[in-house]
Amino acid sequence: MNPFHYGQIVKEEDFCQRPELDKKLAAEIKRGQNVYIQGERRTGKTSLICETIRKLRKTRMIYADLLEVKSSDDFVKRIVTAIIAMENSAGFADKIFRKFSHLRPVASVDPITGLPTFTLDSSVELKPDSIHGVADLILSYHSKTKPIVVVLDEFQDILNLGDARETLALLRSKIQFQSDIPYIFAGSIRNKLDGIFNDPESAFFKSAIPIQVGPIDKDRFQKFIINKFRIGKRRITADSLKTVFAVCFNIPGDIQQLCGALWDTTAYGADIADRQIPIALEQIFAHELKGYETILKIVSKQQLKLLIGLARLGGRAPMSSVFLKGSGIPQASSVQRALNRLMDLKIIFYYEDEYRFVNPFLRAWLLYKKL
Ligand SMILES: Nc1ncnc2c1ncn2[C@@H]1O[C@H](COP(=O)(O)OP(=O)(O)O)[C@@H](O)[C@H]1O
Ligand SMILES: [Mg+2]
Structure with missing residues (x-):
């Protein structure tokens, strides 16, 4: 089995430790401090957040991905869905299903991940001010013994909403009174996320402290990669590993993708050197060719x-x-x-x-x- 994973969050032994960031984030969560996490795509923001929270015992996470969110209705429903998912994992699905019966929640199993997913009735439209009810609900779950963390991932996409200002203002007006509950806002488009937290005109001005997620410490990540290759008795030379990091501009997700291709294109016991890199790249090109061709067309x-x-x-x-x-x-x-x-x-x-x-x-x- 290929030990390299990319394109999804990584956890436990697939997660290369980032102790400095983990410590910093965990400390802010424990203080109930709101945080915004920024970094480029595939640097490991989502994985870091999930792994840090997983290690905080008893803490429960409400995780909503706001990627390409289209309306305030969609936004509120994603949070509701996230609450249902959390309750489901605690075995309280029935209770929450009853609470949201007007949204007719339907549970199903994601065919790819095998995880339960929930959909809500799209014909019932939620207004931005239903944020209040949802925020109160979140508060009702929070307690000292079972603290809640709310994660709003790809938060910059909230700016896509036609009523983004109103939605942000409503959200902020609730969150500021929930001083015990840490809200984590994460995003990959630096400038836009910055605007939400650093623009004096914005409702969220200075309401959360920033944490930057860049590449993983090089030495640590190189050791992590070498150990993964070792599982299949493959060795990679220091120079080739350097080349891999350079081709990928040190971005963890891209490094894992290229290493995954190196694994696929070499055999058990192989010594991986520079000449294997173009072969692995060809495998990636073959997978991604359609995307490149579309770009050339536009x-x-x-x-x-x-x-x-x-x-x-x-x-x-x-x-x-x-x-x-x-x-x-x-x-x-x-x-x-x-x-x-x-x-x-x-x-x-x-x-x-x-x-x-x-x-x-x-x-x-x-x-x-x-x-
Ligand atoms: N700590 C880590 N250890 C190992 N690989 C990582 C780590 N963080 C990220 N990655 C790699 O990057 C990919 C994307 O991670 P993700 O957390 O989704 O990044 P982001 O949220 O910044 O886009 C993962 O699938 C994995 O290949
Ligand atoms: Mg992410």
């Missing part, structure tokens, strides 16, 4: 030139004359336009003075194809 010629330039020359100075020459784009103003468009399309993002690929394997593929 970007203009100029934007493609820029992407190839970023892949070859890096994203630190795309307006420099060296970059313009190297990428064959005549003017810096065209570069700026193309950068903006590619950021809108979420193909690249800007972080720490550098334009980066959202998916490092797209970069690797552009280099491999020699487009």
Whole structure:
């Protein structure tokens, strides 16, 4: 069995310990402090939160994923669904089903994860002010002996709502009186999440303390990866491991994906060296090809030139004359336009003075194809 996991949260022995972050987050939770956790995609935010809470004995988690949330009705229903899921795991499903009988909850089993899931009647629409009732309900579950933590993941997507301001204000007005209950807001799009907590105009201004989640400590994560390879009697050279980390820009989820492909494309007892990396990458390219082709279809010629330039020359100075020459784009103003468009399309993002690929394997593929 391939010991590398990506694209889902990792826990227990699949979770590489991050003691500093874990300690910090656990301390804030114990104080009832609200926290907002930010970091790029696949750096391990959700895993860290779930693993930290799992280790806090007795603490119960209400976990709502707000990815692509579309309306305040949808938002409230996701929280209700999260409460039902928590109650179900404690064996109180009947009670909660009765409480929400007007929403006609239906339980089913997710065919992929095997976990119970719940759906609510979509014809009953909840208004933003039903947040009050839901927040009161959360409070009613909280006690000193069985404390609650509320996790609102991908929280930045709440800004998609037409009535985002109203919803945020209502939420904030309730949360501020629940000083014992820690709320954890997590998100992957730095600027937007920052806006919610750092803009004096926002209802959530300075209402939670920030914790940044970046790459995992290199030494620790390298040891973790080496040990995983060892399960299949595979050894990886230090240099190759370095290359793997570099190809993936140190992002844990991408590193696990590439290591998973290295595992698949090598045999028991193999010594993994540099020459195996392109073979593993080819396996990933084959899986992701459709996505790359879609991107090629939607970007203009100029934007493609820029992407190839970023892949070859890096994203630190795309307006420099060296970059313009190297990428064959005549003017810096065209570069700026193309950068903006590619950021809108979420193909690249800007972080720490550098334009980066959202998916490092797209970069690797552009280099491999020699487009
Ligand atoms: N502590 C960790 N140890 C090992 N792998 C991790 C860890 N955190 C994240 N990962 C890798 O990253 C992937 C994405 O993790 P996730 O927690 O969903 O990240 P995020 O919420 O930041 O997008 C996981 O499937 C796993 O491959
Ligand atoms: Mg996440």
